Amino acid sequence: MEDGTLMSHSYCPDTVDYTAKQWDSREDCEVRQILDRIADKWSLLAIALLAGRTMRFTELQREIDGVSQRMLTRTLRHLERDGLVRRTVHPVVPPRVDYALTDLGGSLHETIQALVTWTETHQGEIAAARTVYDTASAAGSVNPAPATS
Template identity: 50%
Template sequence: MSVANTAVSSQVGPPASNGPCGDDHCGIRDVLDRLGDRWTVLVIVELSKGVRRFRELERAIPGISQRMLTLTTKRLCRDGLVQRTAYPTIPPQVDYRLTPMGRSLAEMVNALADWSRDHMDAMADARADWDAEQEVPQHSPR
C-alpha cells in the first residue's frame, strides 16, 4: 500500500454534523453510553417502581454483583438521575430513588420496554424470515 493511500485512509475529517441533533453537542452519546451498559436500564426500571434500599435493588436485579450495583448507582447519582439518601442508623441504611430527571427517563425506558414486548414476536418472525432468505444453498457434489 502506498504512503498516499495510508494518509488518505487514516485522515480524519471534520466532525460530523448530520447526526440526530445536527451537531455533536446534543448529549446523545453520553445518554447512549449510560443506557448502553448492562445494568443501568434495569436499575432505572426497578427504581421507577419506587424507593429501594440497596439490598432490595440487588435482589430485584438477577445477576448483578454488589460491586456493579455500587458502580451503577454511583454513576446514576453523578448524572443526576438517582438520589441516594443515607440515614445515620446502626447499621447504616441507604435508599435510592429517581430524581425528576430520572423519572422522565424512566418513562421513556418503560415506553421502550412496552414497545419491545408488543413487537418481540414480529421481530422474531422477521429474523427467522431473514435467516431463511440468507441461507446459502448447499453445493451439489460434482
C-alpha cells in the same frame, strides 16, 4: 468565536440536527456519553425498578438477576452523578442506604417505558424476522456482516 471552533471540548454540533446522525460518534461527545450510560442494561433495570419507589441496595441486587455487587455499585454511582438517582444515607447502625429516582430520573423512566411498550408490541414481528434471517443464514443465502475488532 471563530468558524470551526467548538464551544467546548465535548460540544457536539450535530446533535441539534435530528437527521440520521443524531449524535456525534466522537468518544468525547457528551450526548454519546449520556446515551451510553442510560442505555446500559444495568442502568435501564435499575431505573425501571426504582420507578415510583425507594429501594435499598440489597433489594436492587436481589431483583436484578446477574448483576454483581461491584457493577451495581458503579451503576448507581454513575446514575447518582448524572442526577438520575438520589442516594440517602440514614444515620443508623448498621447504616441504611436508600435509592430513589429524582424527577429527572422519573422523566427518563417514562421514555424507557415507551421503549419497553414498543418492544412488547413488536416482539412477535422481531422473532419472525430473526427466524427468517437465521433460516436464510443457515442455508447460506445471507452473508452476515463480518465481525469487527
